[in-house]
Amino acid sequence: MQGYFTTKSLALSAKLAAGSVLTISRVVAGSGKTQTTAAALPGPCQTLAVNSPTQSGNTATIPATLAAASASGSYTLTELGVYANDPDEGEILYKIYKLSNPVIITAGSQTVLRFYLEETVSEDLNVAVSCSPAGLITEEKFSHVRDKVMATNRMTAVTRTLAAGELQAFLDSLPRLLTGNVTVNVSGTLTEALSLHNFYGPGFLTVQAAENETFTLTKGLKGSNCAVSMILRGLTFTSAEGNTGDVLYFADCGAVYLDTCTVTGSGQDTGIFTDRHNQISANSCQFSQLNNVMIVRNNGMVWINCDSADDCHDNQVGAWVSHGGIVLLGGSTPNQLGGSYNKKQGGMIVKADGTLL
Numbered sequence: 001m002q003g004y005f006t007t008k009s010l011a012l013s014a015k016l017a018a019g020s021v022l023t024i025s026r027v028v029a030g031s032g033k034t035q036t037t038a039a040a041l042p043g044p045c046q047t048l049a050v051n052s053p054t055q056s057g058n059t060a061t062i063p064a065t066l067a068a069a070s071a072s073g074s075y076t077l078t079e080l081g082v083y084a085n086d087p088d089e090g091e092i093l094y095k096i097y098k099l100s101n102p103v104i105i106t107a108g109s110q111t112v113l114r115f116y117l118e119e120t121v122s123e124d125l126n127v128a129v130s131c132s133p134a135g136l137i138t139e140e141k142f143s144h145v146r147d148k149v150m151a152t153n154r155m156t157a158v159t160r161t162l163a164a165g166e167l168q169a170f171l172d173s174l175p176r177l178l179t180g181n182v183t184v185n186v187s188g189t190l191t192e193a194l195s196l197h198n199f200y201g202p203g204f205l206t207v208q209a210a211e212n213e214t215f216t217l218t219k220g221l222k223g224s225n226c227a228v229s230m231i232l233r234g235l236t237f238t239s240a241e242g243n244t245g246d247v248l249y250f251a252d253c254g255a256v257y258l259d260t261c262t263v264t265g266s267g268q269d270t271g272i273f274t275d276r277h278n279q280i281s282a283n284s285c286q287f288s289q290l291n292n293v294m295i296v297r298n299n300g301m302v303w304i305n306c307d308s309a310d311d312c313h314d315n316q317v318g319a320w321v322s323h324g325g326i327v328l329l330g331g332s333t334p335n336q337l338g339g340s341y342n343k344k345q346g347g348m349i350v351k352a353d354g355t356l357l
Helices: 007-017 139-153 164-173
Strands: 002-005 022-030 044-047 054-056 059-067 075-086 090-105 112-120 129-131 158-163 182-190 194-197 204-209 215-217 221-224 229-233 235-238 246-251 255-259 262-264 270-275 279-283 286-288 292-297 301-306 317-322 326-331 341-345 348-350
Touching: 002 007, 007 075, 007 090, 022 059, 022 090, 022 112, 044 075, 059 075, 075 112, 090 112, 158 164, 164 182, 164 194, 204 235, 270 279, 292 301, 292 326, 317 326, 317 348, 341 348
Parallel strands: 022 129, 158 182, 182 204, 182 215, 194 221, 204 229, 215 235, 221 246, 229 255, 235 262, 246 270, 255 279, 262 286, 270 292, 279 301, 292 317, 301 326, 317 341, 326 348
Antiparallel strands: 002 090, 022 044, 022 075, 054 059, 059 112, 075 090
16 A cells, blocks of 8 residues: 655645644545545545554554444445645645555445554654544444444354245345354245345355245345355245246355255246356256256356256256356266256366266
């Protein structure tokens, strides 16, 4: 991260040399590319919490904390603007710090970034750095956000038993950072698409049919930007007549495990669509009445292990791989996944014996 003095700060420097105190009024996060001639950040996103500075020799260090939990909206962090008080002009944009690598800030998430901003001051001229309380979020005011994040980090195992209609609200209420294992036992029928988005961390998220119950999804499941491992067990997916979409859609997810799931299509839809780096395992699952059993593209990979060749039937196209997509067939999985043929456009299909199809 590189700091640049603004045009206004050069004028202030002469006053500091005459004995004025450098007073930092606030530190603001921005998503633009502010020029040093600017009077303010054109797109301020949130104000950082600032602690009292420390000084060693002629270097003053200002600790500043950014918490996504307090952001009013999501943005891409590209710069920090440090504001100071000019004794004649009032508050000015004093310095701009440019990030070498932009950071995506998701509002409401548990992302916390700590910055240590260094300012060179003249020790012999008795120039100090102080933070004005006006318009500043102090560490004390910020403490509730810190406590929330620390409490989230101590999350352990969580198990819930829910009706289908309660599932989405429960998932939405979870912290995006999962440090423990979350297991949800579900029963009933869900008539809206289930959404799993933006989870990350070392935890596992398991959604499964409750014991001796069925959990049916009629509008499928959509997962994106999930770095946690997800387990979907014993789920029944059924498509309405005329559906032409994807029953299970995954993009930018990590490891997804489908276990003993049943996917029954409309004859015009796709069972699994995976795009961009997903790794999906389908063990002891059944796929039928699908236009495409699976479409695997952009470095995605699917391993499918059927207990019987009859577990895939009445499909049109089996596996469609492209742009580096890979399908691995295991167990008794038929080569065409119960379809008439496969499609390959820059992808690879490997049979259960390890040879290429």
